[in-house]
Amino acid sequence: MEEHEEFEYQPKSVREIFIEMKNIAELMVDLAYASILFGDKEIAEEVLDLEERMDLLNYHLTTHAVLAARNVREAEQVTAILQMANAIEDISNAAGDLAKMVLEGLELHPVIKEAIMESEEIIGKIVVSPDSVLVGRTLGELKLATNTGVWIIAVKRGRRWIFGPDKDFRIRANDVLIGKGTHTSVEHLREIARGVIRVVGNEKT
Amino acid sequence: MEEHEEFEYQPKSVREIFIEMKNIAELMVDLAYASILFGDKEIAEEVLDLEERMDLLNYHLTTHAVLAARNVREAEQVTAILQMANAIEDISNAAGDLAKMVLEGLELHPVIKEAIMESEEIIGKIVVSPDSVLVGRTLGELKLATNTGVWIIAVKRGRRWIFGPDKDFRIRANDVLIGKGTHTSVEHLREIARGVIRVVGNEKT
Numbered sequence: 268m269e270e271h272e273e274f275e276y277q278p279k280s281v282r283e284i285f286i287e288m289k290n291i292a293e294l295m296v297d298l299a300y301a302s303i304l305f306g307d308k309e310i311a312e313e314v315l316d317l318e319e320r321m322d323l324l325n326y327h328l329t330t331h332a333v334l335a336a337r338n339v340r341e342a343e344q345v346t347a348i349l350q351m352a353n354a355i356e357d358i359s360n361a362a363g364d365l366a367k368m369v370l371e372g373l374e375l376h377p378v379i380k381e382a383i384m385e386s387e388e389i390i391g392k393i394v395v396s397p398d399s400v401l402v403g404r405t406l407g408e409l410k411l412a413t414n415t416g417v418w419i420i421a422v423k424r425g426r427r428w429i430f431g432p433d434k435d436f437r438i439r440a441n442d443v444l445i446g447k448g449t450h451t452s453v454e455h456l457r458e459i460a461r462g463v464i465r466v467v468g469n470e471k472t
Numbered sequence: 473m474e475e476h477e478e479f480e481y482q483p484k485s486v487r488e489i490f491i492e493m494k495n496i497a498e499l500m501v502d503l504a505y506a507s508i509l510f511g512d513k514e515i516a517e518e519v520l521d522l523e524e525r526m527d528l529l530n531y532h533l534t535t536h537a538v539l540a541a542r543n544v545r546e547a548e549q550v551t552a553i554l555q556m557a558n559a560i561e562d563i564s565n566a567a568g569d570l571a572k573m574v575l576e577g578l579e580l581h582p583v584i585k586e587a588i589m590e591s592e593e594i595i596g597k598i599v600v601s602p603d604s605v606l607v608g609r610t611l612g613e614l615k616l617a618t619n620t621g622v623w624i625i626a627v628k629r630g631r632r633w634i635f636g637p638d639k640d641f642r643i644r645a646n647d648v649l650i651g652k653g654t655h656t657s658v659e660h661l662r663e664i665a666r667g668v669i670r671v672v673g674n675e676k677t
Contacts, residue, residue, distance in 0.1 A: 281583055282583045282586055282587065282590075285583055285584075285586075285587040286586075286587045286590055286591050288587075289587050289588070289591045290591050290592050293591075293592070293593060296563065299559075303556070340579070343578070343579050344579055344580065344581035345581065346578070347573060347578045347579065347580050347581055347584060348581050348583060348584060350569070350573055350578070351508070351570060351573065351584055353569070354504075354566040354567075354569040354570045355566070357562060357563075357565070357566035357569070358501070358562075358563050358566045360562070361559040361560070361562035361563045361566070362559075362563075364555070364558070364559040364562070365556060365559045368552060368555055368556065373548070373551070373552045373555070374545070374548050374549055374552065375549065375552050376549035376550065376552055376553050378486055378487045378490055378553060379490075379552060379553060379556055381487055381490075381491075382487065382490040382491045382493075382494050383494070385491055386491050386494045386495050386498075387495050387498070387623075388498060388623075410654070410656060412621050412653070412654045412657065413620075413621045413653070413654050413656040413657040413660065414621070415618075415621070416617050416618045416619070416620070416621045416657075418593075448617070448618070449615070449617045449618050451615060451618040452617065452618040452621075455618065
């Protein structure tokens with residue numbers, strides 16, 4: 268994140284800031300595990316950038332929320348929002364701590380990667396082959412989280428990373444998707460990405 | 473969790489404890505949001521029970537890990553495990569803080585529920601109708617996370633809760649599933665649970 272963003276950033280409402288905070292915290296945890304799994308410092312750096320953005324969002328949220336309270340009842344409701352925002356920020360700080368382990372170049376015990384690979388939700392790299400049905404389609408069209416159970420948390424395109432790609436993100440041949448899901452669902456998406464399976468979800472080819 | 477478990481608990485390895493800690497932290501965050509969304513104190517209590525279990529697991533992990541280090545290199549690797557375990561415990565503590573908001577009976581601003589309902593991963597209640605294809609089948613057979621993109625984090629059966637049901641859990645008519653997924657995937661599973669859609673994933677009827 269660049270310096271000037273702090274001044275340009277104009278949040279629209281407490282609700283929008285809050286939703287963004289929740290989404291960012293979840294993305295940060297996923298990316299932190301991915302950075303550890305792949306030993307990737309660029310992903311870890313992104314986690315720390317998101318941590319800064321989270322601080323900024325929490326600051327804006329607090330200012331907006333405090334202004335919004337005009338009586339005791341509203342003040343109590345606002346307090347609950349701030350408590351929840353702090354819990355969300357704690358989660359994002361924990362994700363930041365995980366990312367720092369990668370940036371500090373700590374030698375990681377094999378058990379660490381095993382835990383990430385063998386827990387219920389795992390993270391996997393999925394390489395998109397040029398003849399996959401994924402090529403040329405957006406994440407919004409493909410609805411991968413719904414159709415395959417895999418959430419795409421990041422994409423590596425050539426040497427560039429795209430983090431938390433949105434529904435308008437269009438997949439290209441040779442993209443490397445970083446996905447979160449069950450073992451089975453990640454394997455299933457790999458077959459689609461390799462071009463072996465030609466349908467995504469219930470759609471017709 | 474009952475008192476005596478603390479003494480009976482015999483973890484098998486650092487790896488197993490670590491995987492359980494990661495799974496529990498994820499379940500706790502999901503359940504904490506669910507407790508807020510539904511204003512449900514029983515779910516919130518479970519989050520606090522899991523927080524106690526997490527403390528115990530972290531204690532066992534530390535003891536095991538410290539014993540395992542026999543030289544400087546191993547000590548460094550063990551330090552990384554303990555750092556990661558602490559970050560995971562921070563996440564579980566944040567989930568505990570969220571659950572406490574429910575137990576303290578804080579009046580929650582509408583924005584809080586909106587944030588949980590409108591973020592990328594949402595939580596929903598899914599009622600299983602007696603004529604749904606889900607009835608009588610286990611979560612392991614159904615592979616709902618893979619086939620529908622919905623993770624079942626809890627089930628209400630009559631007045632009883634089952635939290636973090638495993639693959640052997642068999643769905644019964646009138647179970648209320650608490651699922652996490654995209655809007656679309658939760659809606660899709662609702663159609664299956666209502667008996668409107670008769671297939672789960674790519675299987676044949």
